[in-house]
Amino acid sequence: MFHLQSLELVHWDYCQRVSLPLDASIITIAGPNGSGKTTLLDAMRTLLGLKCSQPRDYKTYARHAGANVAWLRAVVDNRAQNRQTSSRPFARRLIYSDQVTLVCRIDRNGGDWQRRYAALEGDVSIETLSQTPDKDLGLMGVEAWNRLLSAAGLSPAIAKVLSLEQGQTDRLCEFSPRELLRLVFDVFGDQEVLNHYDTAREHQQQLTREMVQAEKELDHSKAQLAELQNKVTNYKNWQHKVQERERLATEVLPVLVWHGERLDLGKRSRELYRQRIAARLGQAERAAHNAQLLDLLQARTQAEAEEQRLLGERDQAATLRDQSRDQERPLELLEKRATELTSLASDEADAGAVNARLGGLETDKSALEDQLSDLRGRQAKALALLESLQGQRTPPPPEEARRFRQRLQAEKIEHGFLADIVEVRDERWRAAIEGMLRPSRWMVLLNDRAQESQAYELAERERYRHYIAVGTDRVAQAPADSLLAQVQFDAKVPRWLVQQLENLRCVSNPREGQKSGGAWITEQAYMHDGRGARSVWVEPRDYQFGAAALQAQREACERDIQRGDAAQAPLAEKLREVKRQIEDARRSLAGHSAAEELARRSEEFAEARRALPAARQARISAATRWQQLDQDHRAASLRQQQGDAAYRALQHNLQKKTSEAAHAAQEWQQRRTQLSVEVDASRQRKRQFPVAWITPDKLQELAASYQNATQARLRLLAVEEDLAQDTWEQDATVEERYRRMEATVRDQGFSLDDHQVKNAQAGTAVFNARESYIEVLRSTVRRYRKNIQELGALAGVDVAADLPALENDDTVLTQAGLKVNFNFDGKGSIGLNDGEASGGQQVIKSLILLVGLLKDEDNASGGFVFIDEPFAHLDVRNIQLVGHFLRSTQAQYVLTTPITHNLEVFEPAEITLVTSKKPRDARWAPPIAVAKRRGLPEMTLERTGTNG
Numbered sequence: 001m002f003h004l005q006s007l008e009l010v011h012w013d014y015c016q017r018v019s020l021p022l023d024a025s026i027i028t029i030a031g032p033n034g035s036g037k038t039t040l041l042d043a044m045r046t047l048l049g050l051k052c053s054q055p056r057d058y059k060t061y062a063r064h065a066g067a068n069v070a071w072l073r074a075v076v077d078n079r080a081q082n083r084q085t086s087s088r089p090f091a092r093r094l095i096y097s098d099q100v101t102l103v104c105r106i107d108r109n110g111g112d113w114q115r116r117y118a119a120l121e122g123d124v125s126i127e128t129l130s131q132t133p134d135k136d137l138g139l140m141g142v143e144a145w146n147r148l149l150s151a152a153g154l155s156p157a158i159a160k161v162l163s164l165e166q167g168q169t170d171r172l173c174e175f176s177p178r179e180l181l182r183l184v185f186d187v188f189g190d191q192e193v194l195n196h197y198d199t200a201r202e203h204q205q206q207l208t209r210e211m212v213q214a215e216k217e218l219d220h221s222k223a224q225l226a227e228l229q230n231k232v233t234n235y236k237n238w239q240h241k242v243q244e245r246e247r248l249a250t251e252v253l254p255v256l257v258w259h260g261e262r263l264d265l266g267k268r269s270r271e272l273y274r275q276r277i278a279a280r281l282g283q284a285e286r287a288a289h290n291a292q293l294l295d296l297l298q299a300r301t302q303a304e305a306e307e308q309r310l311l312g313e314r315d316q317a318a319t320l321r322d323q324s325r326d327q328e329r330p331l332e333l334l335e336k337r338a339t340e341l342t343s344l345a346s347d348e349a350d351a352g353a354v355n356a357r358l359g360g361l362e363t364d365k366s367a368l369e370d371q372l373s374d375l376r377g378r379q380a381k382a383l384a385l386l387e388s389l390q391g392q393r394t395p396p397p398p399e400e401a402r403r404f405r406q407r408l409q410a411e412k413i414e415h416g417f418l419a420d421i422v423e424v425r426d427e428r429w430r431a432a433i434e435g436m437l438r439p440s441r442w443m444v445l446l447n448d449r450a451q452e453s454q455a456y457e458l459a460e461r462e463r464y465r466h467y468i469a470v471g472t473d474r475v476a477q478a479p480a481d482s483l484l485a486q487v488q489f490d491a492k493v494p495r496w497l498v499q500q501l502e503n504l505r506c507v508s509n510p511r512e513g514q515k516s517g518g519a520w521i522t523e524q525a526y527m528h529d530g531r532g533a534r535s536v537w538v539e540p541r542d543y544q545f546g547a548a549a550l551q552a553q554r555e556a557c558e559r560d561i562q563r564g565d566a567a568q569a570p571l572a573e574k575l576r577e578v579k580r581q582i583e584d585a586r587r588s589l590a591g592h593s594a595a596e597e598l599a600r601r602s603e604e605f606a607e608a609r610r611a612l613p614a615a616r617q618a619r620i621s622a623a624t625r626w627q628q629l630d631q632d633h634r635a636a637s638l639r640q641q642q643g644d645a646a647y648r649a650l651q652h653n654l655q656k657k658t659s660e661a662a663h664a665a666q667e668w669q670q671r672r673t674q675l676s677v678e679v680d681a682s683r684q685r686k687r688q689f690p691v692a693w694i695t696p697d698k699l700q701e702l703a704a705s706y707q708n709a710t711q712a713r714l715r716l717l718a719v720e721e722d723l724a725q726d727t728w729e730q731d732a733t734v735e736e737r738y739r740r741m742e743a744t745v746r747d748q749g750f751s752l753d754d755h756q757v758k759n760a761q762a763g764t765a766v767f768n769a770r771e772s773y774i775e776v777l778r779s780t781v782r783r784y785r786k787n788i789q790e791l792g793a794l795a796g797v798d799v800a801a802d803l804p805a806l807e808n809d810d811t812v813l814t815q816a817g818l819k820v821n822f823n824f825d826g827k828g829s830i831g832l833n834d835g836e837a838s839g840g841q842q843v844i845k846s847l848i849l850l851v852g853l854l855k856d857e858d859n860a861s862g863g864f865v866f867i868d869e870p871f872a873h874l875d876v877r878n879i880q881l882v883g884h885f886l887r888s889t890q891a892q893y894v895l896t897t898p899i900t901h902n903l904e905v906f907e908p909a910e911i912t913l914v915t916s917k918k919p920r921d922a923r924w925a926p927p928i929a930v931a932k933r934r935g936l937p938e939m940t941l942e943r944t945g946t947n948g
Contacts, residue, residue, distance in 0.1 A: 001153030002076040002089040003892045004044070004864055005099065009072060010126055011065035013039050014918050014925040021930060022074075022894070024910035026886055029896045031915030036925060037896040040913070041866050044894065047072040047104045049117065049145045050159055053868070059113040062106045071126045072104040089152035090119060097121045103129055105139070117145035158853065162866050173845040174833045177817025181804060183853065184784045184818060185777060204763055211755040218748045225745050228738040231729040238728040241719050248716040255693050256702055256709040258685050265682060268675055275668050282661050289654045296647040303640035310633040317626035324619035331612040338605035365582060368575040375571070379561055395419075395544050401442045404464045413455055414447040418497075421445070421490040422545040428523050429486040429506060434543050435525035435536030436483065436501065441544050443467040445491065469494045481505050483521055504529075774806050781806075781818060787852040788820065794888035795844055795881065798823035820849070840878025843870055844885060851889045864892035871897055883908035909933070 004022040009015045013036070020040075029037045042052040042061065052058060062070045078088050078100045090100050101124040106115045116139035120129075129137065140148070146159070154162075175183065397405070401417065408415050419441040424430045446455055449470045459468055471492025478484035484501035504527070505520045507513040513520035513528055521527040525537040541556035692698065706712040785801040792799030800823070804816035821829040822837070822845055830836045837845060850865060871879050886893055886908045895909070906912055914929035 001158070001864075002078060002100070004894075005075045005077055007040075007044065007047075007072075007074050008126060009040075009043055011062070011067040011070040012043050012072060013061040013064045014923075015039075015065070016924045018928060020913060020928065021911060021932075022892075024932075025891065026893045026895065026909050027911045027913065028906060028909035029894065029913045029915065030899060030906065032899045032917060035915040035917045037898075037915055038868060040915070041868060041894065041896060043072055044074070044866060045162065046115070047074055047102060048149060048154060048159070048162065049142050050162055058106060058115060062108075062113050068108045069130075070106040071129070072106070073124075073126055073129070074102045075123050076100050076102055090148075092151045093119055093148060095119065095121045099123050101129075103137075105129075115142070116140065117142070117148075119148060172849040173837075173842055175849075177804075177819045177832070178815070179817075180820065180832065180849070181781070181816055181818035185780060204759070207755065207759040211752065211759050214748065214752045214755050218745065218752055221741065221745045221748055225738070225741045228734060228741050231731075231734045232738050234727075235729040235731070235734050238723070238730060241723055241728075245716065245719045245723065248712060248719065251693060252702060252706060253709060253712045253716060254685075255689060255699070256706060256712045258682065258689070259694075259699055259702070260709045261678070262682055265675065265679055268671070272668060272672055272675065275664065279661065279664060279668070282657065286654060286657055286661065289650060289657070293647070293650050293654060296643060296650060300640065300643040300647050303636065303643045307633065307636040307640045310629060310636050314626060314629040314633045317622065317629045321619065321622040321626045324615065324622040327615045327618070331608045331615050335605070335608055335612055338608070362582065365575065365578045368571055368578060372571045372575060383557075383561060397442065400464065401466070404444070404459070404462055407458055407462060408444070408455065411454065411458060413451045413458075415455070416445050416447075416491060417441070418443045418445060418493070419544045421493070423488040423490065424486065424545055425488055426486045429483065430543065430545075431525040431537060432483060432506070432521045432523060432527070433487055434538040434545065436504070436521065436527065437545070438536070438538055438542075440467065440497065443469060445469060445471045445493065447471075473498050478502055777806050778803070784818075784852055788848050791848045791851055791885075791889060792822070795848060795885040797844060797848065798826075798829075799848060800829065822848075838878070840881060843878070843882055847882070847885055847889075851891055864894065866894045868896045869898070870895055880907070 006020065007022055008017075008019040010017045012018075015036075029040055031037050038053055038056075039061065042056060042058075045052055046058045046061075052061075076089075077098070078090050078095060079098050080088050088096055090096075099122055101120045101122065103118050103120065103124075103126075104115055105118075106113055118129075118137045118139050120137070149159075172180070172183075396402075397417065397419065405415075405417075418437065422433075422437065422441075424433050443466050444455065444459075444464075446452060446468065452468075452470060455468050458464075471494065473495050474492050475484065475487075475489055475498055479502065482502050483504040483506055484498065486506065487501060503519050505513070505516065505518060507516065507520045507522055509522055510526060510528070510533070513522070519527075519529045521536075524535075526533065526535050539556070541560075686694065702712075706715060781801075781803055785803070788801065789799045800821045802819040802821075804818055806816055820832055822831075822841070823829050824837070824841050824844075830841075832845070847870075870882060886895075897906075910933045912931040914931065916926040916928075918925040
């Protein structure tokens with residue numbers, strides 16, 4: 001490594017121009033704080049392409065001078081440092097003179113500063129440099145300059161050491177063993193071996209990367225091959241679907257449509273034949289019904305005549321009954337009068353007995369009047385109910401239903417009652433229908449489900465105890481034997497109600513229901529379900545559904561009125577008798593003699609007793625005959641009604657069947673004509689198909705594959721949808737690209753195998769290179785250990801270094817470290833940075849480690865070092881130790897120290913540069929004093945300027 005001989009600064013900071021001698025082993029820069037000591041070190045750092053002390057940089061110093069160009073020039077020693085090789089530091093630059101000029105020119109480039117470097121042979125002045133063209137100077141940038149100085153011996157590791165700032169001279173002893181070992185390798189490593197190892201390792205890594213890249217390319221090609229294979233499969237599937245679509249559209253679907261039409265035509269032809277046979281059977285059945293209708297007409301006429309005859313005879317018998325009753329009644333009254341007078345005459349002698357009799361009669365009178373009043377009240381209610389039914393179309397609802405309807409209407413909730421929409425189809429089953437629907441007759445059916453919650457809230461407030469539901473189903477057709485078939489609903493009803501009526505079968509009697517099982521009901525409203533059997537009979541006066549229910553209620557009211565009349569007649573007659581007896585008893589008490597009246601009318605009473613049995617017998621006979629004729633008339637009337645109903649039913653059925661037969665015949669003729677046209681069209685379409693398409697085997701195959709034309713059409717739609725929606729490969733060249741890619745993948749596989757073989761060979765070469773590298777490393781570590789031990793002996797310090805375990809393994813080499821121990825004054829061994837050393841010992845340790853890097857095997861002078869204030873915080877003894885060590889190493893040092901009363905800091909210096917602070921009003925800094933130790937030229941003064 002080269003040594004510094006002189007330094008010249010022009011327009012650097014506050015230096016106008018200064019030239020300093022540096023041709024000595026130890027140069028000390030002394031001055032007060034702020035006098036420019038660090039400025040001189042930063043000038044040398046900038047000249048060597050290093051960073052200035054933080055936070056300063058070369059631009060700051062250039063701006064302070066106020067000039068457009070600043071120069072930094074140094075003359076260095078280019079003599080060979082190694083006697084064996086005689087290599088000069090700048091020999092690679094083809095500079096072989098003993099002196100080399102290193103120059104840094106800092107130019108103002110617009111608003112910024114730019115530094116350029118050059119190395120020239122000999123001692124070249126700044127004036128000569130400023131007059132030389134740039135192309136002859138060979139100016140270069142910082143990176144190229146660093147490479148040039150590195151080749152001259154200023155390695156990046158030494159550059160780091162030179163960049164140490166104030167107070168950081170003990171930084172080397174703070175390195176970890178691993179960092180220290182790397183620094184030693186960086187400074188002392190054999191470059192040729194390192195380059196060989198790096199080249200081999202880079203080659204092996206390159207082969208590895210190529211192999212990895214080849215593997216990635218192979219994987220990518222395989223992925224492309226798989227993608228192309230999928231595309232080939234997709235292309236073949238597309239071709240298959242296109243062919244299938246074409247075959248379905250041109251062959252399968254037309255043939256299956258024609259075949260299906262032909263099968264349908266055959267089916268319809270057979271159906272027409274069956275309809276023709278059925279029409280003939282129906283015609284014979286209608287003929288039989290016509291004959292039966294004539295018989296029923298004759299039987300109905302006879303029944304009407306019989307009913308009229310019995311009606312006339314019954315009326316005559318009724319007239320005879322009334323006449324006999326009129327003849328019997330006066331006789332019966334006379335007999336009762338005689339009996340009353342006889343009973344009264346027996347009690348006339350005893351007034352108490354007459355009074356008792358009178359009291360009993362009064363009691364009987366009161367009881368009879370009460371009974372008669374009760375009957376008349378019930379009759380009045382029946383009359384009132386009958387009057388209320390006048391003008392009504394349906395029976396009126398109960399009060400609670402009427403009141404709840406008003407509430408619903410006030411809330412504008414659309415609704416209806418079940419009783420309003422039910423009609424009975426067959427009156428025979430009215431009792432069963434009324435009984436089954438009686439619990440639900442006042443169920444509210446809502447039209448809008450959105451009003452359901454509102455209706456529930458209203459029913460809760462009114463405590464309405466009937467269901468509220470929404471109609472969901474309309475009854476289309478019910479089983480003929482179910483109770484639902486006998487009911488007609490004019491609006492939608494809940495499903496559960498429909499199912500309840502649909503599950504009940506209509507049977508004639510319980511015995512028939514028991515035989516068939518399940519749920520059933522009779523005409524008399526006797527019902528059986530899963531829970532058992534019970535009667536749900538409803539009196540006709542309680543019927544509710546339809547106009548017939550209103551008529552039933554009217555008839556019930558009329559019957560109640562008739563029964564009331566019939567019940568009042570005997571009570572009224574008995575009341576009259578009691579009143580007459582009361583009158584006779586009162587008259588007896590008043591002095592009237594019942595015996596006298598009995599004697600006076602004895603012949604009249606006797607005649608009545610004689611004639612009464614005959615009159616009574618005549619009345620009984622007439623009543624018996626009338627009763628018999630009335631029963632016969634009722635039976636005849638029932639037979640006439642049944643015959644008339646059977647006649648009308650058969651007549652209606654016959655008319656219906658006749659109309660249906662005529663309509664069926666017309667429809668049959670139309671269908672037959674249409675069938676003939678379609679058969680001709682089918683034959684025409686058959687001629688359009690190739691014979692091979694419509695052979696029986698081919699048709700059977702198509703039917704087995706697609707079943708019918710609908711399934712074939714669905715398959716065609718599915719294929720078209722797949723072709724339209726899915727992504728299909730339609731490029732016919734994809735198969736050729738697949739074959740080419742398959743060949744490419746095969747070639748890449750062969751190439752990858754070749755790379756793997758080469759990579760194994762490169763690995764072997766790297767292994768061998770690492771073996772050589774390890775030997776160099778071991779030699780370097782032993783060499784450095786020798787250097788620091790020798791330097792430790794010069795400083796009076798025992799230095800021991802543990803050789804690291806260097807094995808042929810990158811991991812072991814990476815983790816290897818150099819452990820160095822120091823023993824000061826026999827006080828025991830301390831490590832690099834274990835906190836046990838004093839400040840001066842820290843400096844000694846760092847200087848030993850530092851100079852050991854610079855020390856050459858044949859020349860102790862290993863280069864130069866910048867040390868900013870190495871004596872800071874040291875006592876006199878440590879300063880002497882450090883100074884002694886510096887002199888003993890014979891390396892070149894540039895030291896800084898503040899002005900201090902301790903003169904020991906100047907003791908090791910051969911040249912001392914003394915700086916001063918710039919006065920406040922001065923443009924440039926004061927001169928720098930240069931003092932040389934005796935034996936050197938005398939002190940000289942130079943004009944220069946430094947920053948404060």
